[in-house]
Amino acid sequence: MLTKLKRSVTGLAVAACMGAGMAAQADTELTMYYPVAVGGPLTEVVDGMVADFMAENPDIKVNAIYAGNYNDARIKALAALQSGEPAQLSVMFSIDIYELIEQDAIVPFDDIVSTDEEKTWLDSFYPTLMENGRTGGKTWGIPFQRSTIVMYYNKDAFREAGLDPDSPPATWDELAEAGKKLTKDDGSQWGVMIPSTGYPYWMFGALTMQNDQVLMNGAGDTTYFDAPATVEALEFWRALGATHKVMPEGTIEWGTLRQNFLEGRTAMMWHSTGNLTAVKNNATFDFGVAMLPANKRRGTPTGGGNFYIFKQTSPEERVAAMKLVKFMTGPEQSARWSIKTGYMGVSPAAYETEALQEYVKEFPYAAVARDQLEFATAELSTYQTGRVRKLLDDAIQAALTGAKSPAEALGEAQSQADRLLRPYR
Amino acid sequence: MGPTSNIMRHVYGWLLLTPAAILLIGFTHYPTVATVYESLFSKGSAIRPSRFIGAGNYESMMEDPIFWKVLSNNLWFAIGTIPTSVALAIGMALLVNRALPGRSLLRLAYFTPTILPMIAVANIWLFFYSPDIGLIDRLLGLFGLPGHNWLGDPDTVLPAIIVMTIWKEAGFFMIFYLAALQHLPPELKEAARLEGASRWYYFRRVVFPLLMPTTLFVLINAVLNSFKLVDHLFVLTKGGPDNASNLLLYYIYETAFSYFDTNYAATLTAVLLAILAVLALAQFFLLDKRIHYR
Numbered sequence: 001m002l003t004k005l006k007r008s009v010t011g012l013a014v015a016a017c018m019g020a021g022m023a024a025q026a027d028t029e030l031t032m033y034y035p036v037a038v039g040g041p042l043t044e045v046v047d048g049m050v051a052d053f054m055a056e057n058p059d060i061k062v063n064a065i066y067a068g069n070y071n072d073a074r075i076k077a078l079a080a081l082q083s084g085e086p087a088q089l090s091v092m093f094s095i096d097i098y099e100l101i102e103q104d105a106i107v108p109f110d111d112i113v114s115t116d117e118e119k120t121w122l123d124s125f126y127p128t129l130m131e132n133g134r135t136g137g138k139t140w141g142i143p144f145q146r147s148t149i150v151m152y153y154n155k156d157a158f159r160e161a162g163l164d165p166d167s168p169p170a171t172w173d174e175l176a177e178a179g180k181k182l183t184k185d186d187g188s189q190w191g192v193m194i195p196s197t198g199y200p201y202w203m204f205g206a207l208t209m210q211n212d213q214v215l216m217n218g219a220g221d222t223t224y225f226d227a228p229a230t231v232e233a234l235e236f237w238r239a240l241g242a243t244h245k246v247m248p249e250g251t252i253e254w255g256t257l258r259q260n261f262l263e264g265r266t267a268m269m270w271h272s273t274g275n276l277t278a279v280k281n282n283a284t285f286d287f288g289v290a291m292l293p294a295n296k297r298r299g300t301p302t303g304g305g306n307f308y309i310f311k312q313t314s315p316e317e318r319v320a321a322m323k324l325v326k327f328m329t330g331p332e333q334s335a336r337w338s339i340k341t342g343y344m345g346v347s348p349a350a351y352e353t354e355a356l357q358e359y360v361k362e363f364p365y366a367a368v369a370r371d372q373l374e375f376a377t378a379e380l381s382t383y384q385t386g387r388v389r390k391l392l393d394d395a396i397q398a399a400l401t402g403a404k405s406p407a408e409a410l411g412e413a414q415s416q417a418d419r420l421l422r423p424y425r
Numbered sequence: 426m427g428p429t430s431n432i433m434r435h436v437y438g439w440l441l442l443t444p445a446a447i448l449l450i451g452f453t454h455y456p457t458v459a460t461v462y463e464s465l466f467s468k469g470s471a472i473r474p475s476r477f478i479g480a481g482n483y484e485s486m487m488e489d490p491i492f493w494k495v496l497s498n499n500l501w502f503a504i505g506t507i508p509t510s511v512a513l514a515i516g517m518a519l520l521v522n523r524a525l526p527g528r529s530l531l532r533l534a535y536f537t538p539t540i541l542p543m544i545a546v547a548n549i550w551l552f553f554y555s556p557d558i559g560l561i562d563r564l565l566g567l568f569g570l571p572g573h574n575w576l577g578d579p580d581t582v583l584p585a586i587i588v589m590t591i592w593k594e595a596g597f598f599m600i601f602y603l604a605a606l607q608h609l610p611p612e613l614k615e616a617a618r619l620e621g622a623s624r625w626y627y628f629r630r631v632v633f634p635l636l637m638p639t640t641l642f643v644l645i646n647a648v649l650n651s652f653k654l655v656d657h658l659f660v661l662t663k664g665g666p667d668n669a670s671n672l673l674l675y676y677i678y679e680t681a682f683s684y685f686d687t688n689y690a691a692t693l694t695a696v697l698l699a700i701l702a703v704l705a706l707a708q709f710f711l712l713d714k715r716i717h718y719r
Contacts (some may be wrong), residue, residue: 075682099685187557187572197577197665248556248576251666256555265557386683397666401579 002357013113028320031059033080034065034091035305037071039102045340048399053327060320070305072355073097077310081105086312089321094132094306095381095389097140102383106308108138111316117219121326127349130223131378133306136222137422141306142347146298146374147273155286157182157189157267168268168290172236174211175268175293179246182267190266191246193261194237198254200396201271201380202301206292207233209299209377215392220382225392225415226407229296233408234399236295241400248361248402272303276342280363289365291372298375304343335359344369383424388417457698463691475688492693494668495676498583502672503651504593505587511595511643513591514598515636516716519628520598522606533601539597547660549588551576554661576662579669585663594650598643605639606632641712648704652697673697 007320032050036042043066047102050064067073070093079101092100100106113119125143133141155165169175169328179191194203197227201215208215213229216222224230241249261269263281270292279287291301307325309318328332333347333358338345345351351360351370382388395409460571464482469475486492499563538546548640553560554575562572575585609632655675658664664679674697681690 071682085430101524102686190557197663213530237562248577250574252574253555253576255660259552260555260558266616384684386679386685390679392685393665394667400671401577403579403667412461 003175015278020085022348025260027059027061030315030317030320030324031062031063031065031074031080031087032089032091032324033065033087035066035068035070035093042210042341045337047232049333049336052333053324056327057320057323060323062324070096078081078105079176081310081312082395086310087177088313088317089307089309089325091144091201091305093383094143094146094302095305095379096308097132097135097381098383098385100271100308101135101140104230105138105310106409107311107313107318108140109309109322109354110138112309112322118322124349125329126373128347128373128376128378130380131218132302141308142329144329144348145301145341145343146304146306146308146341149203150271150273150276150368150374151268151270151290151370152261152275152279152298153264153268153288153290154261154264155288157285161267165286165288168288169293172295173294174329176240176244176246179240179244179268183246183288186194190248191244191265192240193247193252193257194269194270195242195254195257196237196251196400200251201392202303204233204237204392204396205301205377205380206299207237209237209301209375210292210295210297212296213301214377215380216378216382220385221421223382223388223392223414223417223421225395225410225417231407231410233295234396234410237396238399238402238406241401251397253345273344274342276365280365286343291368291375295312300372301379302373302376303379338366342366346371381415382421384420387420391416391420460691460694460698461689464695466688468688469684476675482689483505486689486692486696491671495673497669498669498671499652499673502587502590503648505584506590506651507644507647510591510595511598511640511647511718513595514643515602517595517599518602518606522603535596535599537596538593539600540634541593543593543654543656544660546589547657550657551661554585561655575665576670579666582662582666582670589657589661590651590654594647598647601639601643602636605636611633616634621635637712644712645705645708648708649701652701 018355028119046064046066050062054060054062065087067076067090073090074092074096077087077092079084100166109122113122114344122139129143129146130139133143135141155166158165158168158178161178163178163181169178175192182189182191196203208230211229211233213227213233214225215230217224240247257266257269257271258275258278260266261271262284264285276289291298307329309325313321323383331345331347331353332355334345334347334350335353337343338350338356339359345356350356351367356366365414380389380392391413395404395413398404398409399406399413403409428616466475467478467481497526517535520713522534546697552558556562556574556577558639559572565572573581575581579674592634592670613635614627617631622630652672652674655672655678658670658675662670664675667693673693677690677693677708679698680693
């Protein structure tokens with residue numbers, strides 16, 4: 001009798017445990033932060049995608065929280081982590097990876113994927129978009145809102161200057177030549193503008209890549225700021241203003257550049273693909289979008305945000321978070337996101353969806369960023385990334401304003417970066 | 426009065442003080458002490474925990490060229506903004522204190538910049554200063570003068586920010602002067618007129634001394650603001666080019682939230698607090714003696 005009672009009690013307890021386990025699984029709740037770095041009602045797009053996900057997965061509840069720009073999102077996520085009420089996953093700047101690893105905040109996707117299908121999923125994205133998400137042989141970030149730099153140009157201005165509007169400059173020399181024809185003596189129109197406030201290191205990443213030089217190694221502990229090809233790239237940037245006189249001297253403001261282009265003050269500008277929709281909607285002239293010109297090769301850094309999964313998560317939460325990441329970065333959603341924003345589709349499969357194929361057919365410039373991907377490289381990202389980035393930003397601005405020579409400015413930046421990064425080697 | 430009622434009186438007094446004390450201690454005194462304490466430790470991470478390094482952060486601060494750069498920028502920013510905005514504020518207050526047609530409108534116009542949020546103002550001025558397409562360059566263009574890259578040139582970026590700050594602040598200080606002017610007894614002016622004093626003499630020997638309490642208040646505010654106001658940097662320059670417009674508080678923000686070096690940020694904050702305390706004390710003790718309080 002007693003054993004029988006014992007057995008049934010145990011059975012009940014087991015059943016209760018299983019029931020509780022199932023109930024917990026039935027409503028896994030996820031909190032996700034995401035930033036918006038470009039204008040437009042993008043929060044609605046994200047909310048729509050998340051709502052669709054919850055409709056497909058009624059057992060998972062997702063709280064998607066808009067967290068400001070990239071900086072704010074990182075600060076909020078790390079603060080939530082320290083306060084003991086962490087989010088389970090977040091979209092953050094792709095270049096935050098080393099900071100997040102150093103804070104022991106995130107878990108590599110390799111530790112979560114289990115099936116072979118999921119392992120191949122890790123390789124289904126454009127490899128260049130994975131560069132900023134992989135280090136030490138592990139994958140820490142999955143690409144979501146990603147961009148590259150492209151060259152916008154004013155076709156009407158090209159025609160007026162006697163240039164072929166369908167063959168934009170493809171090399172540095174052609175850029176300077178075309179710039180000279182496009183620059184008007186009275187200062188009412190410049191040939192080209194490359195922004196040098198806000199994200200100078202990002203634009204510079206394009207110039208150095210075009211000179212066949214990367215800015216850092218894959219381990220994030222060494223920079224190549226004083227390499228001869230890097231110095232040469234900065235000399236060219238400075239020469240556009242100082243020697244060729246096709247770009248205003250001093251620094252060029254990131255925030256007002258699009259307006260300058262739309263008002264016809266510059267015939268060409270280098271800017272993020274994130275501006276594509278805004279330029280398309282506001283240009284009063286015939287404009288074109290081209291890949292950035294080449295010196296030794298073509299090149300651009302990628303940019304934008306990746307999905308990360310935090311370490312302070314239960315196994316069930318990780319599985320649910322994985323599902324969400326897979327959904328949000330899947331071909332259908334990626335295509336939808338790309339059309340609404342101008343960010344690129346993150347996998348080849350996204351461009352094979354009907355929606356995106358239609359869109360590209362209608363508006364071919366939407367595919368320039370993708371076509372340029374084969375020449376792309378990772379965005380500057382190292383340990384101590386904020387400081388290292390600032391060193392390079394300061395060096396670029398010092399050279400562009402003529403305060404220091406490119407070699408001198410970059411030499412100083414490199415020796416300081418070495419001092420910061422030595423402990424990590 | 427018995428001893429019990431005396432104790433009750435003390436308890437009552439402390440109870441009344443408690444709400445304010447909690448707020449002050451929680452949001453002012455505790456953070457100050459915590460900041461100084463934090464500044465004695467090295468930057469920590471999950472891999473390398475923070476450890477006590479004494480004055481180590483202060484030593485590396487002394488060797489940090491950007492720290493000295495932002496400090497001197499802050500000095501120039503203070504010298505550039507404070508005297509001009511205070512003088513302008515007095516001038517505007519005197520102007521709109523007289524009986525003029527449309528006086529309320531004029532007062533409103535002078536006060537408008539103060540109402541606008543700094544971020545909005547900075548966004549507007551960003552376009553004013555924008556080379557070639559900006560308002561300032563277009564005005565210069567009318568006189569045949571060439572455009573200038575105001576915010577992109579290390580020599581003009583700080584003055585450009587100073588001009589904007591003066592525009593923003595003068596109207597705010599004007600309000601205090603206007604209130605003070607309206608409290609001046611009209612007999613003084615009549616007496617001065619009877620005695621045949623010139624208007625300048627009346628201003629210099631009667632009005633200005635009577636405004637001194639207001640001036641002290643405004644000066645303290647202006648000095649605090651010159652260290653405290655950095656909102657515009659987020660929009661206008663981000664401290665660039667090459668730190669030419671970087672100010673101490675913005676550098677603290679960068680250190681704390683971009684470099685995640687909260688301990689070094691605490692070090693810089695401790696220095697900022699010390700500077701502000703010294704300045705405020707100096708103003709109280711030096712100027713207070715020369716001020717005529719009625």
